[in-house]
Amino acid sequence: MNQETPVWEVFIRPRNGLAHKHVGSVHAADEVMALQSARDVYTRRGEGLSVWVVRSKDIVASDPADKDELFEPAADKIYRHPTFYDIPDEVGHM
Amino acid sequence: MTDKEALFEFLLRLADDHLVLGHRMSEWCGHAPTLEEDLSMPNMALDLIGQSRNLYTYAGEVEGLGRDEDALAFLRTEDEYKNLLLVEQTNEDFAQTMLRQFYFAVFMELFWEKAHSSSDEVLAGIAGKAIKEIAYHVRHSAEWIIRLGDGTEESHQRMESAVLELHRFTDELFEIDDVISSVVEAGIIADPSSLKAEWDRRVGQVFAAAKLEVPVEYWPQSGGRAGKHGESMGYLLTELQYMQRTYPGMTW
Numbered sequence: 001m002n003q004e005t006p007v008w009e010v011f012i013r014p015r016n017g018l019a020h021k022h023v024g025s026v027h028a029a030d031e032v033m034a035l036q037s038a039r040d041v042y043t044r045r046g047e048g049l050s051v052w053v054v055r056s057k058d059i060v061a062s063d064p065a066d067k068d069e070l071f072e073p074a075a076d077k078i079y080r081h082p083t084f085y086d087i088p089d090e091v092g093h094m
Numbered sequence: 095m096t097d098k099e100a101l102f103e104f105l106l107r108l109a110d111d112h113l114v115l116g117h118r119m120s121e122w123c124g125h126a127p128t129l130e131e132d133l134s135m136p137n138m139a140l141d142l143i144g145q146s147r148n149l150y151t152y153a154g155e156v157e158g159l160g161r162d163e164d165a166l167a168f169l170r171t172e173d174e175y176k177n178l179l180l181v182e183q184t185n186e187d188f189a190q191t192m193l194r195q196f197y198f199a200v201f202m203e204l205f206w207e208k209a210h211s212s213s214d215e216v217l218a219g220i221a222g223k224a225i226k227e228i229a230y231h232v233r234h235s236a237e238w239i240i241r242l243g244d245g246t247e248e249s250h251q252r253m254e255s256a257v258l259e260l261h262r263f264t265d266e267l268f269e270i271d272d273v274i275s276s277v278v279e280a281g282i283i284a285d286p287s288s289l290k291a292e293w294d295r296r297v298g299q300v301f302a303a304a305k306l307e308v309p310v311e312y313w314p315q316s317g318g319r320a321g322k323h324g325e326s327m328g329y330l331l332t333e334l335q336y337m338q339r340t341y342p343g344m345t346w
Contacts, residue, residue, distance in 0.1 A: 040134035
């Protein structure tokens with residue numbers, strides 16, 4: 001186990017209505033064992049209602065070197081943040 | 095033997111099975127082959143020890159002599175422990191550990207399913223919690239048996255050795271004596287021999303997927319219920335009881 005054993009990314013949904021959130025990874029030979037390992041490693045304190053595992057190699061990730069062209073253009077577009085509107089008191093929390 | 099004595103003796107056996115197997119499993123903590131299993135095995139150990147605590151506490155109440163879970167778990171001598179020989183067998187390797195867990199868990203899953211509708215409300219309550227935990231033990235150990243049995247040449251050979259070593263201890267799961275007859279008659283548990291066919295079927299199913307043969311001829315071993323244990327049991331108890339024997343009544 002280790003070099004040959006695939007790595008799986010683990011996602012847990014803590015409550016109904018929330019999205020699955022990445023919590024870490026496990027090593028496992030196949031999807032059944034990956035799910036069991038994820039349960040054993042990441043849900044020991046009642047963290048979840050649902051677990052997803054995905055092979056790490058199947059995740060398509062952005063290149064850290066591209067971060068300027070991908071993310072920086074958003075920095076000066078402050079009007080995209082909904083902070084310029086007065087919300088009437090009657091609306092309460094939005 | 096009164097009904098009460100039989101019930102106490104029966105609960106003690108069941109509690110001892112869980113404590114001893116839980117202790118064996120806990121011996122892997124920090125020594126498992128992978129981090130994932132290093133969490134999984136102590137998880138199972140904690141499930142088993144938790145179940146033993148409920149059973150000891152109830153046994154102490156039934157006995158009515160003021161013994162609590164600690165007195166029953168830590169302050170008896172070797173021949174007063176009534177666990178199955180199967181559960182005290184040493185870990186040896188991962189294959190043997192998983193097989194021991196599997197044999198026991200398959201039986202307990204069937205046992206707790208029946209005990210859920212026991213005439214004894216406390217036992218039915220314990221069953222309700224235990225059944226979920228033990229179902230996972232079956233699932234996890236079965237998946238490993240299949241992968242090791244149908245894995246590499248070495249993993250297959252280790253599974254075969256484990257079967258050869260442990261299968262002879264499985265008949266004891268289904269044994270009936272005066273204690274068992276008494277609690278069966280009272281509607282507290284199902285007759286364990288009635289669980290044998292389904293146990294055989296479930297074990298056979300996993301063995302088939304694991305390319306393992308269920309032994310036909312072997313020499314059945316028993317004696318645990320009468321307090322007769324193997325050599326390794328003394329070492330297990332020495333470690334288990336050390337703190338309470340050295341610092342009586344200690345708590346933390």
